[in-house]
Amino acid sequence: MNELTLVDAVNQAIAHELASDPDVVVFGEDVGKNGGVFRATANLQDRFGENRVFDTPLAESMIAGLSIGMSTQGLKPVAEFQFLGFIYPAFNQIVNHAARMRNRTRGRLHCPIVFRAPFGGGIHAPEHHSESTEALFAHIPGLRVVIPSSPVRAYGLLLAAIRNPDPVIFLEPKRIYRLVKQDVPDNGEALPLDACFVLREGSDVTLVSWGAMMHETLQAANQLSEQGIQADVIDVATIKPLDIDTILNSVEKTGRCVIVHEAARSFGVGAEIAAQIGEKALFSLHAPVQRVTGFDITMPYFKLEKHYMPSVEKIIAAVNHTMEF
Amino acid sequence: MNELTLVDAVNQAIAHELASDPDVVVFGEDVGKNGGVFRATANLQDRFGENRVFDTPLAESMIAGLSIGMSTQGLKPVAEFQFLGFIYPAFNQIVNHAARMRNRTRGRLHCPIVFRAPFGGGIHAPEHHSESTEALFAHIPGLRVVIPSSPVRAYGLLLAAIRNPDPVIFLEPKRIYRLVKQDVPDNGEALPLDACFVLREGSDVTLVSWGAMMHETLQAANQLSEQGIQADVIDVATIKPLDIDTILNSVEKTGRCVIVHEAARSFGVGAEIAAQIGEKALFSLHAPVQRVTGFDITMPYFKLEKHYMPSVEKIIAAVNHTMEF
């Protein structure tokens, strides 16, 4: 047994790829000797050397821009942004270059980069340390957006992301970095980057979520089950490209759907999922698709953050509402 | 009569505010002597002086960051990004500061800024000059996103944006900068920033669009009318905050809706509108809401851009499809 937390699974996946592929390089702010502010890269510099795992100067556009230059030369950067809230200085490089290089050159150059960033709220962090803005990246053609919600999926998806020849925004739900441990054998087996995970089956309602919110969603499903409501629970995991078919199949079965995410509601990822359900499964719906999400406000400072976060109760209330139709 | 194109209406609105409010300052790359690469600020430097209308060094994060500093001191910056594709270096300043200053300081400081940018395709411009990424800003709490689609609305909405005490992303559909002229009296009358415009009434289907695509949408509505299909046509205009009520009222009447936008479909603004219709008007719908949009690809170089753009034919086809239910 190899019981790991999510953050340790991230570390194990990076280590696996560092060991097996000399083109993999790991860098960012404080990822070297310090092993990352969340310890995601702990001990990697010691194990693989300073030329494989290293700190950069403090500049995010630089981190992204370097990654692009490196990757077009065949390196496979695994670059960390210390928090998702600090990725924005790099937005230009990510959106205008990393996402486009393959298309722009008709395949001549491409960018096998993983941009890692811890994200999400609930750990009482200062301002800008609790963002959930996956939707911004999901809108950009050429990017992949991947969010694991368990140690096993963190390991398998990160392996896949590093091996994938295109840029991947890999967002790590830091609230659950150390929430649970799972047996995560270091077997080098990647998970697919284009498929949702069905975590639980039921025929009454479809619950769709990702990241840290999977935990509230699963708890809600368990409590609903006691109420006699059986939920299909889907971990989207690969936000872009989106595996809508798994979601549609479920909704066609259940006729009801509640989408749960931590990000602000409006123009969030939930909107796209709801829109596609409306487009492709309208006549299967017994009730409107509900979204249980963060409010359309800036993530509050931590004293009030719990009032922002979707809760098990809110999810259950939304499902109950859905069942009334 | 004061017949103006859209870009001239922009110019007239800026001039009006420069004349009436000494706190208004206008700057950006090439907005001074050159009058902007699209002439949106033509002659303003001559008329109002170099201290009111001026060029900046070539740096977008700087343009946004300066605007924030100026505006917290009570100035009202009207800052131009030369093209929307070049706003990304400023993303950090816009998202992490302009959008948040009021909330962060509980109203002590605020940012009455207008960030203007020409956007959209169809003018055979080079790469990065044809973006439609309004969705990125629409997701950010604290921002307003406004898109005019006619000279009259450009004038009235820009006046409102400049007077508004919060940051406004004001996106100008450059494909229609000079498409039509309208009488735009320089009367200083602003339009509301929280209401859609109903451009045409009909009871069979609701067409929702904004920006340059309004023109294809209206053309489609006219052709459909000849076919006997009468469309409500809504110009969303204020993307954020979104006036969903006007859209819902229409959909409740027509039972059918087609949303048209130029941006890539997935995770675009259309998704939010469709999601809200599904949430709040599900049982009024006779047919799935359709989206006629750009593909989920990078805006192509101009030789093929017409294949990317939604066309009148595609809109009509979508409406006809909708009518089949």
Next chain:
Amino acid sequence: MTTAAEFQIEYLQYLQADGKAKSDLPSFASDETLMVNLYKTMVQVRAYDTKAIALQRTGKMGTYASTLGQEALSAATGAAMQKDDVFAPYYRDYAAQIQRSVSMLEIYQYWGGDERGNCYQNNPHDFPMSVPIGSQCLHAAGAAFAFKYRKQNRVAVTTIGEGGTSEGDFYEALNVAGAWKLPVVFVVNNNQWAISVPRGSQTACETIAQKAIAAGFEGIQIDGNDIIACRKIIGDAIDKARRGDGPTLVEAITYRLCDHTTADDASRYREDNEVTNAQELEPIKRTRAYLTDVGFWNDEKEAALQVECKKNVDAVVEQYLNIEQQPLENLFDYHYAELPANLVEQRQEVIEGSL
């Protein structure tokens, strides 16, 4: 080859580690009130800072960034500014903020996860400390533009760590400040570390001060643990800006005697003896030695000051721990001047949910 341009970067220190003057002191150094006030601020801030860490350790505050060992620079910065100037600080400048009428309570509130800590009841214009590194430099430049535009006699001052000088925003701010001769002063707290990244890994520059050369104006390096050098050079830079003679970059050499924040464990990446050595150079001891030497200070005064500072902090802590929760509608009410329709609904939901 001909020489197109030549530059020099000067270094200034007045007080050696033992508090003895190295050279002639500026006249304010013999102004007892001024010097003692600077010292009092430093001591007060240290008491406040120590307590903040204790509050964090006992779960009564969030992650906190200590200013330990960097009090002189910050105190001098605050003291050199005038009330109407604008400060755009980074997150280790409590000594400056406190002198600018930001209350200790507000700073505790801020780190306690409460936006009201940014309200600055007695300071309408200063920016809250900026978390996205480097970004504040542009805000200062923007405020400075506003002063110039309105022909006001005001100056903007911004602070940043040496790590932050690697950010594009830092450079863009310097460049525009130089190009437009803005009344702004950039103060770099070069405390040798950016979390775990040492100064030497951040840039190949011999000095941080020379980064000003890239923007066409003066940069100067000072001993940031020397309260007299700090007060003098930052004061001069502010005066120069106020005169309309443009920006200055001041690099102050300090040492971060603390962990990066309470979430950090510096022992993972730096040697104890480096810290021990740096302790020898720290500013409070040095200032006290100077004040004692010149007869402005003695053990009695020190004892009284310690008691007073502790009392002040205790009073603030008392208030801090008893602050009423922020009304939940605050979550919504400050996003826009007017509440948009979609927020009306969501606001109601939160208020009802919390009943």
Next chain:
Amino acid sequence: MTTAAEFQIEYLQYLQADGKAKSDLPSFASDETLMVNLYKTMVQVRAYDTKAIALQRTGKMGTYASTLGQEALSAATGAAMQKDDVFAPYYRDYAAQIQRSVSMLEIYQYWGGDERGNCYQNNPHDFPMSVPIGSQCLHAAGAAFAFKYRKQNRVAVTTIGEGGTSEGDFYEALNVAGAWKLPVVFVVNNNQWAISVPRGSQTACETIAQKAIAAGFEGIQIDGNDIIACRKIIGDAIDKARRGDGPTLVEAITYRLCDHTTADDASRYREDNEVTNAQELEPIKRTRAYLTDVGFWNDEKEAALQVECKKNVDAVVEQYLNIEQQPLENLFDYHYAELPANLVEQRQEVIEGSL
């Protein structure tokens, strides 16, 4: 005060405006083949460039950025590089690109709105010209890192306009290149204008070269219309990088004799006489004078070259105008190594729609 650091920026010019040598020339200046090839490239590029504008004016090409008057710098850059080096150009470096086996046809295609213009059939590694100003500097630094990482003997070269040096990315690239001693050369084409913004409004720096001081490495200013100075200094900088001695910033002073692009009308913002004066300094005439002086060139050769260049361009134009349209599936097929499900559907829609 003590002096913490001192710097000098050198300026280099060999050939005066009349083509006469100002000082001893480097040895390659008497290498006939090398010098004549540089000249031929410049003349070829001018013919290509003139034609591009004509194509744009007649609706056969999109907006185009001319390189008129800046051919020497670009030709020297291309000539100084080795095949395996990597070039991350901005959009006025056709002379360098062409020497690096990018075809004129590809460049026409690019400006003709066809992504296949970036395919570079005979150059696998160079970046396409970068449109978002400044961003390419970081790509070059990243490529340089890869060379260093793999212990390859290669160098990355990037170019940028003087306006672009105001962007944060430029500075971030310089800073990391200095910190890591990367094998990269930064070449600034200081052509005095950034669209309508003159050099003097862009920055307060006396020289652009001194911006390297902010990153702790050498900057040097040269006459960018002097082919010998360009070839020498850029060559030296590349050699130095290849030796492992780190980056260099080269500021080359040129003049943009053309409008910014075909979409621009420079008469709106600059004086005719400034352009007329600058014409006196332009590089092709100057190089020809030098070559003629040293006996490498004469009117006969010139006439033949003009004919040849025109013929080459005509042949390329012929090809350009007859290129088959890009298959529509290309719109979709290069976003990811594998086509995702949602694009399969959309791809089908386009292909069917176009039948």
